[in-house]
Amino acid sequence: MTDLKALKYTAEHEWVQVDGSVATVGITAYAAEKLGDIVFVDLPKVGSSVTTGTVVGEIESTKSVGELYAPVNGTVVEANDAVVASPELVNSDPFGEGWLVKVEFAELPELLSFDEYTALTGE
């Protein structure tokens, strides 16, 4: 079980787990729940560079489309092929198997703490 309090968050409902210079990024359970059943995930290619706050992927449910924003500047070093093949992992395990991309970064921007994020969602 992921320790949610150890993660960082964005106002766009991503979570970020920092391990050295690599950030693993996913969307929160709150975001997955709001989207409903996720049926399609489009992720950035490995090797592409991403800029904080820009749209780098899409998460589609039957009802709507959510955008994946890069939470850091850096280079995509891994994309989760398992969620591309089985998008429902984002619903069933958003903080674990439903992770989306890993980004290698030089500097971590200001991100939200668990308490700040939960204050934002009111849950």
Place this chain on the structure above:
Amino acid sequence: MSDRSSPLHQVHVAAGASFTDFAGWQMPVRYSSDLAEHHAVRTAAGIFDISHMAEILVSGPDAAAFLDFALAGRLSAIAFGQAKYSLLLDESGGIIDDLVVYRRGDDAFLVVANAGNRYPVVAALTDRAAAFDMSLEDQSDDISLIAVQGPRSRSILEATLGLTDFGIPLAELKYYWSTDARFGEIDVIVGRTGYTGEDGFELYIRADAAADLWASLMSAGSPLGLVPAGLASRDTLRLEAGMPLYGHELSLDTFPVQAGLGRVVALTKEGDFVGREALEAGPPADARVLVGLVSEGKRAGRADYLVFAPGGDESVGVITSGALSPTLGYPIAMAYVEAASSAAGTTLEIDVRGSRVAASVVPLPFYKKVDKND
């Protein structure tokens, strides 16, 4: 104005529903998984709370003549117990609402309207009633509506404790017919109607008895695979079935014939009806028509996405509803396109957030139920 909630609200909370605002009502959007709810309706059954729908009783000696004047169909022609899908038009032929009308007797009809159009429908009917000897009663606040949809619906209703005294046995009740029944001591109207493309029933009952009826249906249905289903699955189900949704496929700017609903308009009926003159003049020659679009892959066109001829710069149409079809596994959409692009087999492109996705025009519906009653 999103503070109205159904008489079944606490039942939904207890079942773990997520809610959405729909026409000013807080209604269940899903209980757990909208896909699972969708598949349950296609393979077993789902139970929907659609108590937000509006019910208006039209009664009196002129009730039938009034509806023939006020609506686009010939309601005087339906028999007691029969139901009919109809349209309420304005003078210029635009659609104020789409409705289902049940005949409740020689001089009585129940008109069921969309929640979001309750007040425009009541206002239009009231305006049109002056010359007729009949009365209108908006019973929306007093009536709850529960839909049980799916191939096991009939078995479930027949197994439901307390649901008895069917005027017509369910095995003999035809599609778009209704019968009276009782739930304990309370009157229920059971219509073989729905909005999912499956066999199913809609049950009208006094609001204060709705929660008990829901619980009884669930008790009988759970062993047969019945699950509570929310508005998210209701939308994908009706989309697969090619059924229009007001505000998406239908509006004041839509002529019935554009939406493929020419058959609903009884231009041959005697006497005038509101909208007749405009319909006889017809929509403009360049009016767009509603088509089905299917694509490969997983990226669905959605409402308001533009449709193009292959490689074209100017759009030839716009999507009104779209989703990755849970049953079919590929993207489907309904769209209004120019007549020249509307023939089945025409290849078009959808602009899906900046990239073009190829799509083919197909006849509606996308999905037709197979006979699998059990």
